[in-house]
Amino acid sequence: MPEGLGRDAGILAVAAICGVASGMFGIGGGVLLVPLLGLLFGFSQHRAQGTSLIALIPPTGILALLAYSRQGFVSWRTGLLLIPGVFVGGIGGGMLAKKLQPRRMRQVFAGILFALGLWQAVSAWWR
Amino acid sequence: MLQLVQGWLLFTTRKEKMDGALQAVRVIFRRAPISMTLIVLLLGLGVGVMVGLLGIGGGVVLVPAMVYLLKMDQHLAQGTSLFILLPPIGLGALREYWKQGQVDLRAGILCVLGMLLGAYGGSLVALPMRSRKLEGLFGCFLMLAAVLLWRKAWLEGKTMEGGGRKSDA
Numbered sequence: 001m002p003e004g005l006g007r008d009a010g011i012l013a014v015a016a017i018c019g020v021a022s023g024m025f026g027i028g029g030g031v032l033l034v035p036l037l038g039l040l041f042g043f044s045q046h047r048a049q050g051t052s053l054i055a056l057i058p059p060t061g062i063l064a065l066l067a068y069s070r071q072g073f074v075s076w077r078t079g080l081l082l083i084p085g086v087f088v089g090g091i092g093g094g095m096l097a098k099k100l101q102p103r104r105m106r107q108v109f110a111g112i113l114f115a116l117g118l119w120q121a122v123s124a125w126w127r
Numbered sequence: 128m129l130q131l132v133q134g135w136l137l138f139t140t141r142k143e144k145m146d147g148a149l150q151a152v153r154v155i156f157r158r159a160p161i162s163m164t165l166i167v168l169l170l171g172l173g174v175g176v177m178v179g180l181l182g183i184g185g186g187v188v189l190v191p192a193m194v195y196l197l198k199m200d201q202h203l204a205q206g207t208s209l210f211i212l213l214p215p216i217g218l219g220a221l222r223e224y225w226k227q228g229q230v231d232l233r234a235g236i237l238c239v240l241g242m243l244l245g246a247y248g249g250s251l252v253a254l255p256m257r258s259r260k261l262e263g264l265f266g267c268f269l270m271l272a273a274v275l276l277w278r279k280a281w282l283e284g285k286t287m288e289g290g291g292r293k294s295d296a
Contacts, residue, residue, distance in 0.1 A: 008233070011241070012238075014238075015238035016244060018241070019241055019244060019245020020246070020248055021249060022242060023209075023248060024250070024252055024264070024268075025253070026186055026207075026209045027186030029246070031186075031272045031276070032272060033242075035272075035279035038279050038282070038283075039275070045279070046227070046229040047231060050225070051230055051235045051238065053221040055235050055238035057221060058239055058243075060239055060243045061213065061246050063247035063250070064246040064249060065209040065210055067250040067251065068254070073200075073205070073206035074210050076210065081167040081168055081171065082168075082171035082174070082207075082211050083171065085172035086185050086189075086211065088172060089174060089177075089178065090175040090176070090178045091175075093178060096176070103284060109276065110274075114273035114274070117265075117268065118266065118270060120262060121266030121267050122266070123266075125263055
């Protein structure tokens with residue numbers, strides 16, 4: 001693992017790239033940050049996930065959210081309705097993860113994600 | 128219930144079934160806020176389970192779900208997703224990781240700074256775009272994220288025995 005300022009600058013740059021994706025696509029950024037911390041900086045999966053959680057505690061998307069809401073692109077009602085479900089479901093999923101093999105599931109999830117992305121890209125192109 | 132019947136009538140009276148089905152869905156969604164509310168609540172629950180299970184941010188699942196299931200515009204779905212991600216949903220999980228010393232605080236703070244600014248820049252790029260183009264880009268992004276996730280999980284399987292660390296920064 002590279003040490004010192006070079007590593008810090010690298011992490012900052014990677015985080016900025018994840019942030020751009022976060023603002024562009026309205027996502028948390030963890031989905032990029034976790035694999036990139038692991039692949040580029042040699043973080044173990046647990047350490048990458050824990051560190052990414054730190055990055056997601058402060059509302060890093062707040063500036064982007066303000067930009068979206070200024071143009072009326074936020075459905076507050078739907079958002080408020082989704083939050084409790086995501087929270088409760090997250091706890092349930094966390095408990096379930098202890099009983100299953102998370103690595104295998106991440107691969108299955110990656111497969112589904114790829115298919116979903118392909119479908120969306122193709123449908124947006126063809127319509 | 129009334130809306131369901133209404134939708135069903137619309138569906139059966141139409142000659143073109145696909146069109147009718149779509150219309151029925153639209154009628155149900157537009158005129159029945161209660162069933163809509165229920166669907167949204169269930170959707171949140173489903174997404175939450177995936178988040179806890181896979182340790183992955185919810186947005187990547189939420190945005191396509193809102194676009195396809197709730198028929199939202201791509202921009203609207205993304206803005207709403209950013210809103211949902213505001214509260215620190217992962218706080219409980221973070222505590223567990225912290226207890227086990229699996230948190231790199233220095234790297235985490237750097238990530239916060241980078242993402243805060245990056246996210247704002249990203250939103251400035253995305254907002255003037257056409258919804259359709261943004262949707263296509265989102266699809267490409269999902270594929271990229273999927274490849275990275277797969278690669279990480281695959282390498283992890285190999286590094287169980289040590290070695291195989293990638294560092295091409």
